[in-house]
Amino acid sequence: MTAAPSTGPRGFVLGGVSSGVGKTVATLAIAKALESAGYEVQPAKAGPDFIDPSHHEAIAGRPSRTLDLWLCGEEGLLRNYHRGEGDVCVVEGVMGLYDGSGSSTAMVAEALDLPVVLVVDAKAGMESVAATALGFQRYAEEIGRDIEVAGIVAQRAHGGRHENGIRDALPADLEYFGRIPPNSDLEIPDRHLGLHMGEEAALPEAALEAAAETIDGERLAAVARSPPSVDDEPITDAVDATVAVADDAAFCFRYPATIERFRERANLVTFSPVAGDPVPDCDGVYLPGGYPELHAEGLKTSGTLSELGDLASEGLPVLGECGGLMAMSRSLTTAEGERHEMAGILPADVTMHDRYQALDHVELEALEGTLTAAAGERIRGHEFHYSSADVDGDARFAFETVRGDGIDGDHDGLIEYESLGTYVHVHAESGAFDRFLESLVE
Missing domain, CATH: 3.40.50.300 (P-loop containing nucleotide triphosphate hydrolases)
Incomplete structure (x- = not known):
């Protein structure tokens, strides 16, 4: 229908x-x-x-x-x-x-x-x-x-x-x-x-x-003229879940359609890690991309990322994209060489560089079922980042990169606990955020 x-x-x-x-x-x-x-x-x-x-x-x-x-x-x-x-x-x-x-x-x-x-x-x-x-x-x-x-x-x-x-x-x-x-x-x-x-x-x-x-x-x-008409997206059931979305100067890269999808299917609340807001009572957290490197000191001292790390270790699903991945890592080192502790959810240390490390449209294939895709499913997105991630040798990856660089050239999506951090940004039309919402009540 x-x-x-x-x-x-x-x-x-x-x-x-x-x-x-x-x-x-x-x-x-x-x-x-x-x-x-x-x-x-x-x-x-x-x-x-x-x-x-x-x-x-x-x-x-x-x-x-x-x-x-x-x-x-x-x-x-x-x-x-x-x-x-x-x-x-x-x-x-x-x-x-x-x-x-x-x-x-x-x-x-x-x-x-x-x-x-x-x-x-x-x-x-x-x-x-x-x-x-x-x-x-x-x-x-x-x-x-x-x-x-x-x-x-x-x-x-x-x-x-x-x-x-x-x-x-x-x-x-x-x-x-x-x-x-x-x-x-x-x-x-x-x-x-x-x-x-x-x-x-x-x-x-x-x-x-x-x-x-x-x-x-x-x-x-x-x-100006009107494009061809198209049926609206299929009617999808509401999900009995609350999603907390980080929303401040460090986490400001999110597509309007993503926020619309969250509001249409679930309860959405926002919080500011830079301001030190406590993590809201929720079923899952979305950390969009942005500029955590410009606010690394504030993120380290605000206490929100530390709390988020504790909650993730207890099983709270956290989904981070690019800047969100950086904030979920153990540490973030700026281009000037200053090291800052982050949430410590993912087994990675992130370093900023003077030149971009990846810029392209991306296609990923899920190696196993994860927050944004079923096993074997492909999703498309985009990557653009100046950082690189040094990942532990026993780290688990969610995706193989069909196109793009991802985290290590061959893979993207670090999995730890019930959480996922990727370098790729995806759009609501990819289905990834519907999968995320539905995973919160499975």
Whole structure:
């Protein structure tokens, strides 16, 4: 039995000519332009990222949907899209439009049947901006990708002769939707996992509003269209369980769909290990990823991780992803060489590095039944981390890596007591969190 099909907002995909072209800033400015034109905006991200969506939410005021074919599958992608609200969905792309084998921006646009608005860096070009856009439009035909590149937003473009030159050079079937003027205030600072989170480095409201004034929100709304409909996810029974989710600056990487699934099927409570909150009375704990390395001293002294370690040793199931895995380990050593004790649930010591240790879409096969998969089952996810884990020789692994690096290159998922820690992040559409909830009452 399935629920009736749901219908989300009309939308378009904001694709870049490359990484670093300013897609996130363009997304935020476009959201402002659409709001100024009277439209409610639903942000989304094509890709597994957690950081860009935090900036979307800070501006649009609603959680950004995660749209990734590898993580969600095509039906899951459509279901997740249609859960959005508002009038117009702005989907920020990942990397360049055609980059990525697991789930490129172009693949997402094709699956959703949404038009693409191309973000082109116009800092040092006019006619060449049009030539670049035309090349991206025609390349879709060359590779047999059924997408429509509808027009451009010119990033770092001045007004007057510069803007007019870009507009006049565009062919008739490529619309000019406006520009983002050069402005040092429209720069989001970086750190090792990418940009700072939205609540940490919100862009100045005045700068975004000024950028929005040079974007045609009405024309963008007019080009947006609705994706194909899809049956909602199968109706699933409620689970008589309480899940405690860590929620603070150290544990901030979680997909909205995951929290929605917990709320729909179980009772959800939150707590802050950084603040020293006691572990709530619960049947299981979820530690999302985030930045435990930036809060290692506070986590060590707050007492929450120590309590969590004791509860896990008594049989409380704890599921940790990436940063959660790090917090579940015996120790965490920062890139500066400072060692901090963690929860001590898993037989591993984690060390931070200056360069990332893994970045890819991942596929895992369960070696035995565990919190997120049955024996032999495969789940898909994403990994991106700057740490490595030194694991005891007799440690038990839950998964073999079919694709990706995992913990030791061949395996992921450390098992200890009734708990599981992985480097992979998974989406609710993988079924992993349904399995987690159901395991709490088995």
